[in-house]
Amino acid sequence: MPAITPFLWFDSQAEEAAQYYVSVFPNSRVLSTTPAPDGTPEASAGGILTAEFELDGVRFTALNGGPHFQFTEAVSFVIDCADQAEVDHYWDALTADGGEESQCGWLKDRYGLSWQVVPRQLNDLLGDPDPGRSSRAMQAMLQMRKLDVAALQAAADAG
The missing domain is CATH 3.10.180.10 (2,3-Dihydroxybiphenyl 1,2-Dioxygenase, domain 1)
Structure with missing residues (x-):
């Protein structure tokens, strides 16, 4: 190919x-x-x-x-982060000097290019076989800008 x-x-x-x-x-x-x-x-x-x-x-x-x-959100790049430290690094670097935060782990960098900064743990939480855990994790994510692994985990565990 x-x-x-x-x-x-x-x-x-x-x-x-x-x-x-x-x-x-x-x-x-x-x-x-x-x-x-x-x-x-x-x-x-x-x-x-x-x-x-x-x-x-x-x-x-x-x-x-x-x-x-111009770039639009119709195309974005996903950064698969191993942990919160990686989320923080990429989020901070890509929003610096004119970047813009958005919802649910999305941002635009200083050039207007869209990125999704996502911890690997999110897929595990959203795919949890317990629908209550996955729903609570989803509801928590929808309230966030930069994704917070500990807060997502705590939301899934609450209940």
């Missing part, structure tokens, strides 16, 4: 965004940049057209395409 690479359209911050994302995620790097050919619409003189980068083994391409298209 051919590789599938997320292709992200930025106004003019593709290289800046690539550098930012590789600073947030471990085992990440910028792979290459492609200079914008002379006369490229939306590209400043000496600027780049694309940046290829890798976030912990997942390859992305960022394009400086101008202001024509």
Whole structure:
């Protein structure tokens, strides 16, 4: 099967965004940049057209395409966090400097890209065979912005 690479359209911050994302995620790097050919619409003189980068083994391409298209919540990336420390790290990093918190573990970073920061424990709680436990965990999650593993567990256990 051919590789599938997320292709992200930025106004003019593709290289800046690539550098930012590789600073947030471990085992990440910028792979290459492609200079914008002379006369490229939306590209400043000496600027780049694309940046290829890798976030912990997942390859992305960022394009400086101008202001024509914006990110929406219709597409997001899920970060599968091992524990509360990872949730806190990614939440804090991605909401910093202009990011926006949303409900139920969702956020938008400073570029408007949507992320879901989710602890692995949430799937276990929501999939609990006891419908009361899973329902209480769901109700607790619906009240949260950043997900809190201990609060989710306590909600599931209450009752």
